[in-house]
Amino acid sequence: xxxxxxxxxxxxxxxxxxxxxxxxxxxxxxxxxxxxxxxxxxxxxxxxxxxxxxxxxxxxxxxxxxxxxxxxxxxxxxxxxxxxxxxxxxxxxxxxxxxxxxxxxxxxxxxxxxxxxxxxxxxxxxxxxxxxxxxxxxxxxxxxxxxxxxxxxxxxxxxxxxxxxxxxxxxxxxxxxxxxxxxxxxxxxxxxxxxxxxxxxxxxxxxxxxxxxxxxxxxxxxxxxxxxxxxxxxxxxxxxxxxxxxxxxxxxxxxxxxxxxxxxxxxxxxxxxxxxxxxxxxxxxxxxxxxxxxxxxxxxxxxxxxxx
Amino acid sequence: xxxxxxxxxxxxxxxxxxxxxxxxxxxxxxxxxxxxxxxxxxxxxxxxxxxxxxxxxxxxxxxxxxxxxxxxxxxxxxxxxxxxxxxxxxxxxxxxxxxxxxxxxxxxxxxxxxxxxxxxxxxxxxxxxxxxxxxxxxxxxxxxxxxxxxxxxxxxxxxxxxxxxxxxxxxxxxxxxxxxxxxxxxxxxxxxxxxxxxxxxxxxxxxxxxxxxxxxxxxxxxxxxxxxxxxxxxxxxxxxxxxxxxxxxxxxx
Ligand SMILES: Nc1ncnc2c1ncn2[C@@H]1O[C@H](COP(=O)(O)OP(=O)(O)O)[C@@H](O)[C@H]1O
Ligand SMILES: [Mg+2]
Numbered sequence: 001x002x003x004x005x006x007x008x009x010x011x012x013x014x015x016x017x018x019x020x021x022x023x024x025x026x027x028x029x030x031x032x033x034x035x036x037x038x039x040x041x042x043x044x045x046x047x048x049x050x051x052x053x054x055x056x057x058x059x060x061x062x063x064x065x066x067x068x069x070x071x072x073x074x075x076x077x078x079x080x081x082x083x084x085x086x087x088x089x090x091x092x093x094x095x096x097x098x099x100x101x102x103x104x105x106x107x108x109x110x111x112x113x114x115x116x117x118x119x120x121x122x123x124x125x126x127x128x129x130x131x132x133x134x135x136x137x138x139x140x141x142x143x144x145x146x147x148x149x150x151x152x153x154x155x156x157x158x159x160x161x162x163x164x165x166x167x168x169x170x171x172x173x174x175x176x177x178x179x180x181x182x183x184x185x186x187x188x189x190x191x192x193x194x195x196x197x198x199x200x201x202x203x204x205x206x207x208x209x210x211x212x213x214x215x216x217x218x219x220x221x222x223x224x225x226x227x228x229x230x231x232x233x234x235x236x237x238x239x240x241x242x243x244x245x246x247x248x249x250x251x252x253x254x255x256x257x258x259x260x261x262x263x264x265x266x267x268x269x270x271x272x273x274x275x276x277x278x279x280x281x282x283x284x285x286x287x288x289x290x291x292x293x294x295x296x297x298x299x300x301x302x303x304x305x306x307x308x
Numbered sequence: 309x310x311x312x313x314x315x316x317x318x319x320x321x322x323x324x325x326x327x328x329x330x331x332x333x334x335x336x337x338x339x340x341x342x343x344x345x346x347x348x349x350x351x352x353x354x355x356x357x358x359x360x361x362x363x364x365x366x367x368x369x370x371x372x373x374x375x376x377x378x379x380x381x382x383x384x385x386x387x388x389x390x391x392x393x394x395x396x397x398x399x400x401x402x403x404x405x406x407x408x409x410x411x412x413x414x415x416x417x418x419x420x421x422x423x424x425x426x427x428x429x430x431x432x433x434x435x436x437x438x439x440x441x442x443x444x445x446x447x448x449x450x451x452x453x454x455x456x457x458x459x460x461x462x463x464x465x466x467x468x469x470x471x472x473x474x475x476x477x478x479x480x481x482x483x484x485x486x487x488x489x490x491x492x493x494x495x496x497x498x499x500x501x502x503x504x505x506x507x508x509x510x511x512x513x514x515x516x517x518x519x520x521x522x523x524x525x526x527x528x529x530x531x532x533x534x535x536x537x538x539x540x541x542x543x544x545x546x547x548x549x550x551x552x553x554x555x556x557x558x559x560x561x
Contacts, residue, residue, distance in 0.1 A: 052402040056560050074310070077404040088395030092327055093320070104316025105403040147399070 003027035004155060004186050005051065010060035012046055012210075020046040021057070022210040028155075028188060033181050034215075035201035036190040043210040044190035045085055048157050052082045064155065078107055081148030085159040085190075087140045091133035095124060098132060099146045106151035118149045121176065138169045145176070156180060158189040162196060174200055230261040230272060232279070233288040242282045248275055313405045317413025318420075321387050325421045332421065333428060336375045340429045343371055344436045347493055358495050359526045364437040369520040370492025371433070373454070376426045377487060377512070380455050381479050384418035384462030389475050392466070401560060407553040415463055419455035426451060440523065446531075447522035453538045454515055458483075460545035467552055486512040496528040511541055 005028040012021040020043045028034050036044045049055035051062050053073060062069045064076035090098055099115055119125045122142040127135065132143060141161070148156060158177070162170045177187055177200060191197055197204045198218065205215040237256035248271065251260040263270045279286060325332050348364035355363045388410075391397040400410060433439060441447055469475040490512030496504055507513050508529075518534025521527035527534070 054398055054401050054560065074404040074406075077402060080402070082398070082402050084395075084398050086395060088398060090391075090394070090396055093323065097320070097323060101316050101320045102399060104312045104319075105399065105405060107310045107312050107404055109312060 002030055004030040004065055005188075006063045007047075007051065008061040010047070010050060010057050010062065012043075012050060012055060012057045019210050021050065024060070024207075024210070024212045026205060026212055026215060028186060029203075030186055031181065031184055032202045033177065033187045033189070033200055035197035035204045035218075036188065036207055037192065037194065037197045037204055038190075038207035039192055042192075042207045044207055045159055046210075047207070048082070048159055048188070048190065052080055052157060053077055078151075079154045081151065081153030081156045083141075083144050083148045083156070083158045083161060085163070087137065087144065089132045089140055089143060092131060094129055094131055095119070095135070095143055095146075096128040098143060099150045102147035103150040106153075108151045114152065115150060118146050121149075121179075122146050123172075138165055141165065141169075149180075153185065155186045155188070158187065160190055160192075162191070162193075227262055228265050228291050230263065230275075231290045231292070232259040232261065232286050233257065233290075234259065235285040235287050238284060242284070244282055245275075245278055248278075310405055310409050313403065314409050314413045314416075317405075317410065318417045321414060321417030322420065324387075325383075325417070333425060336379065336425050337428060337432055340371055340375065340432055343367070344433070348436060358498070359524075361524050361526065362437065365439055365524075366495075366520075367493050368430070368433045368437065368439060369523050370487070370490075370516050372426050372429050373512070373516050373519055374484075374487045374492055375429055376422050376451065376454055377458050377483050377515075378479055379422035379425050380418055380458035381462035381465065381483055383421050384415055384459040385466035385469065385475055385479075386462075387414045387418055388463055388466035389469050393472075407549075411460070411463060411549060415456065415459040418459040418462060419452075422455045422459065423451050426455075442525045443522040447519065450515070450519045450522055450534075450538070453542060454519075457538060457542040457545055460542070460549060464545065464548050464552065486510055487516070491516050491528055511537060514538065 005026075007024055007026040007028075010021050010024040011019075013019050024043075024047060036047065038044050046055055050057045051064070051069065053069060053076075062076075064079055067073075067076040067079075069076045093101075096115065096119065099119065100110065103110070103115065116125065119128055122145060124139065124142055124146055127139065132140060135143065145158075145161075161173055161177075165173065177189070181187055189196075189200065201218050203215055204218050204221050206213045206221075231253075234257055238252065238259075239256060241250050241252065241259070248261055252258070253260055261272075261275060263272065276286070344364065344367075347367055351363070357363060358366045391400065430439075465475065465478050489507065490510045491507065492512075496507050496513065496517075499507065514529055514534040514537035517528040518531055518538065521531050521534070
């Protein structure tokens, strides 16, 4: 697939000295859903803001469908819809006027049929005459999405679309994103929830401390992310892992009192039952066991190690 | 040119005006009526005429100018400051809209509203005094030039302001005193010599004088000088806007 957005060696240091982006390069493919995953302060919003023209990068280059965002900014920006992380909305204006305003701002002639379609898709049609300040938080966020979709963008940025949003709305949001993708819209969303990236994305970019650690197909990445470890506390310490248990790749910890087993929660068989049986057969009795999910932090470490 | 965007900004700003119609129109009209009562009736009773014009009529151009300047500056500064304050400016900055288009939209709307209020005050004034307008075309020209110049100034203030205090500082501390000291309620020739000289440095003098000339054909300074002064001020504001545009000052990070 051709890249619709191409980011080359992007860097940004804020006035306070914070390095928010450092040598970020990324190709976003047309029609894909890309999730940018990273903890708070990783640089996700800064990256989006730089592409959308809100932040002026110190170095690097971005093109949108071949249009350089600095030189050919009008053409580049006209293709992009942005839903910001913070809910910022004109409080006194009515919903439908707010959405009409956005369409005009992006250079499109009035089109009431399209505005109605967007408002209906977001279940806002009944609220179209309400003032923005009368809406609930979730509905305000939907108004922001309606604004971003009002001008029929080919690319949609959603910055933490489900942060602080209830479960129902989150499901609605995911369904909407899929429908948009089916219509050919390229979608870039940021999140710090692994599950969200997993649920939504075709590809996942992992970002931390302003660096893009890697961009990977979801299925490949989820292999790392789906890993859990099983810690087996033994009755009697062992010197070494018996030959019969070699295929499990067990690791000895705490002077032989603990065996650690890594497995994939997504695999059809995790191998835990057989491992326990084989342990018993080898005469090793287990006193206690405990599992832990690899944390985002650990995944970063694994990713960095592996990509090095 | 992104005309749809200019139209959208203009319409959005005008809608804001209509939402607050009562306070937009009632308060300037009310204060004008008060000025008439205080200056026109109470004081005007003792001042028979200034330069051959009844005092009540004499102050009308000055009153209109006072309102026009205040309205232009506050509308435009608030118009651009508010999106900055609540954060909706993100949309302007991410839209395919140039700085010039943003300025045309906001300044156009602010000037329109200021002129509308000025005309309402003019209409109100006709209830109190008999008015003549010798040069209606010039009157409109002065209204337009002044409204646009001071809306530009307001836009600059709105971009510059970091909080609401700063937003109100200039209209309060600069505009109103300049209008009062600029011959809105008296002829400069009524002042002592030294004060006449000081007043010549007040740009508002040239506005009020020129505007008054378009009504009654009498002026404190030659009309040509007035027109030159307004044009100079307009050029100055446009230049400042240009500088802001080039430096991205206080808008983009
Ligand atoms: N306007 C700003 N001025 C100074 N520092 C900022 C600004 N915006 C963000 N930062 C800093 O840049 C880093 C990246 O922030 P951000 O891009 O918002 O991260 P994320 O969206 O991943 O949470 C953080 O350390 C943040 O504190
Ligand atoms: Mg963020």
